[in-house]
Amino acid sequence: MLYTPLNYQGNKSRIVDCLLSLLPQDVSSIHEIFCGSAVFSFASKANRVYLNDINTHITDLILYFHDNDANDIIEQADGIIGRYGLTNTFYEGRARYPENRHEGLSHYNKDAFNRLKADYNLDKDIAKLFVLSIYGFNHYLRFNAKGEFNVPVGKVDFVKTLRDKTQAYCSAIRNKEVVLSNYDFRSGELYRGVERAAVFYFDPPYLITQAPYNLFWTEQEELDLLDLIDELDAEGYRFILSNVIESNGKQNNLLCDWMTKYNVKHIHRQYLNSSYQKKNLSNADEVAITNF
Template identity: 25%
Template sequence: MTKKQSKQPDSDWVCKPLLGWVGSKRRLLPVLLKYTPHRKYLCEAFAGSAALYFGSTFKRAFLNDVDLYLIRFYDALRKYPEQIIERFKQLSDKIDKDSYLKSRENNFLHLENKQKIIDFAAHFWYWNKLAFSSVMHFNKKGFFSVPYRPRKTPLKVNIEQINIIVKKLRNAKLYNKDFREFLSSFLKCNALDRIVFYIDPPYIKTHASYADKWTNKDIEDLVKICTELKNKGAFLLISGNKITADAFVEAGWKIEEIFKLWHCCNPARNMNLKEEFILSSR
């Protein structure tokens, strides 16, 4: 029987993700861990908040995301955690709308030096806590462009959480690639039995930085590459909505469980209760 991730994992390696993220599977984590075998590496093709990596006992990972600013943030945090925390604390006292809008005048299209990198990462973290629904979007000129979300409680830094995240990021390889290029690079890997691939793609017709929207063609390409990895003996865990699940089932994949999650920012509306499908290659 395949050994699964421990239900009471080593607290020195497990924490909540630092960032709020659209589509984050933090609330789905107990279900994901139930189907995640114990292997050396975790590979996330659509990392986002990396909830599975940070919330599990994996100590090494391959983290990919098409969002360049997100990968820049993770890379900066693992290199300069103390300086970023200090800069974030300076920003965290100003959680009113005017201060937030003023902060959006900063441009981080180009990160010319260490101080610019630190300032960018602190602002990215700050914006993530104050932006509407934690949406993270930069326009083509490099300006953050998401509206303000009112907040009454002060921003805090959990040093224990940060230490775990930095430790795990330093053990991870970061990539900023299209999922096709990223996943295809593992097809020639001779150690697939040591990797768990976690695939959590965007929802159809949503903004996902893939030519602005995630399409049926993207799903077709994803199913094809994942099936190739599966046929080579890799273990893959998939989470997605019904459209994604149907495409994988048609290709011979197994649904492990169907789970209901609140989506968007208003759980008072029944229309926001959506089905999330968990599939695996076993």
């Protein structure tokens, strides 16, 4: 099990052990084409991981965690939290901040968070972005067309679990040789000259679920990806594709038809769907599709 301190939407922490059990013993390197926080690659035994995501902010954060010691990252975050006057209940305790129902700590942090957001949008300091991801709504990493971080304040602060996740994530990354890129998944650069012993891992946006990065994912992207994977299969490459074929009454029929020619492992699970208004359990049929 490996958790990311970014709590990145759609990260594979909960099912990573199941995915790792599918990985062949002889894998030399992993090419993760939609890496997000790259939980799968970092939890694996592969020494070399090629991580690609169209979003440069997430790969910048990975570089930050790779190149810096976890204690320094935590110290930098605490420094920013102190300078901006955000709550830090890890040190201050919770009693000081009585919470109104549903509001969490947002009421206390709103102004400081907005000042930090404005400063980050000017200086693009990566340590500030990490703090914004901690204090932002649902830990979203969302940017507007001008490239400005535009998530409102969230309910939590830099709690112990996030500090522990920071330590664990940094130590998982530390010994890996990491190659980062920011191509669209269709770019030939990602597939040129890749050794046969490699495994491609695809965890794209899902057609039938919700996340900020799903907005630009249409049936056309889905079809392009499935064609591309068929080509890799024909060339003798191994792949794993994660996806959800059913969620909250919606079905991805395109994928259901396509996957019949490969091996399909169903990772049934329920997940907690939470928002300010409600908390409910949703059913999802999550799958891992492989050609080996």
